[in-house]
Amino acid sequence: MPSAEHESPVALTKQDRDLVAFLLMKVFDMKIPVYAHAHPHATDVRVLVPRTYHADGVLVYYDAAEKPVFAAVMEVQRGWDPTKRRTWQLYVAQLEAELNVDTALLVYCPDSKLARRYLELFDSGGMSLSLRPFIFTPDDVPLVVDVDEAREHPSLAVLSAICHGDHADLDTAFPALMEAMRAVTPDQAVLYYDIVLAGLPVAARTRWEAFMTTTVGYEYRSELLRNLAAQHEELGEVRGEARGEARAVLTLLKARGLVVPDEIREEIIACTDLAQLDSWLLRAATAAHIDDVMRR
DSSP, X not given: OOXXXXXXXXXXXXXXXXXXXXXXXXXXXXXXXXXXXXXXXXXXXXOSSSOEEEOSEEEEEEOTXXXXXXXXXXXXXXXXXXXXXHHHHHHHHHHHHHHOSOEEEEEXXXXXXXXHHHHHHHHSOOSSOOOOOEEEOGGGSOOOOOHHHHHHOHHHHHHHHHHTXXXXXXXXXXHHHHHHHHTSOXXXXXXXXXXXXHHSOXXXXXXXXXXXXXXXXXXXXXXXXXXXXXXXHHHHHHHHHHHHHHHHXXXXXXXXXXXXXXXXXXXXXXXXXXXXXXXXXXXXXTOSSHHHHHOO
16 A cells, blocks of 8 residues: 555645646646646556556546547656556556557656656666656755745645655745645645645644644644544554564565565555455465565
8 A cells, every 4th residue: 555645646636637737837848738627547557468557646638529638647656666667658558549649657756866767767768668757856846935826826835845845944835835725625625634644744744733723723634534643543553563564574575586566565564454464474475476465
């Protein structure tokens, strides 16, 4: 299961479907076809080999006549995985063949050094299909501290907070971020608040909650996150034991030379089901491929 920090930028692009197009135009000077609206699209890619690949997010942009004019794949990459050179090509090729439209691959890398490694990976040439990923980092998303800008582009204000969650000057953006939530509908504000909470590190999240509680006197946080917070304490002991089991699974996989993609590594680390972890550990002892370990 991908982490909350992994999922938050993807969740944001689903809430504001113009955000991906905005980033492509503003960060990469890309010309986007005229479109009327955008809809999420299936993120599964099936190949002849019985295996399904999952993109983090997919949006398809349509004109007023409901004809697809453009598509975008959204990926969040927090670790190094050289197999992405192939799987990202699959995502783009699948959409272009299915919809007969140009498709952009937009990748968010929180780490600038990691972003450069991926750019070099796709600059290496070779005989296979060429792909130009649009990779951006927190350096490409300025911290939004201007309240007027936040009101005009609420989702950008949220994204900037997520991108700069570990920066010392993040708190200077809190007033603008609050105004961004006031600029959208109450339902959207709750969703944006949840996305910010999920995307921020613990220390920054605590400061943001304190700011909102003392400044606004009202918590936007949804009932779901309130329930999760209440359960957090009682889960602490179970999580400690689960982390040990997860480390054992990953250590065994490494010792046997099996490649573990970032998404699966995060799923193993995040798992608190001891029975599931025991099952993965047993399979890891004999599996020939990571899919043999993770099958349901």
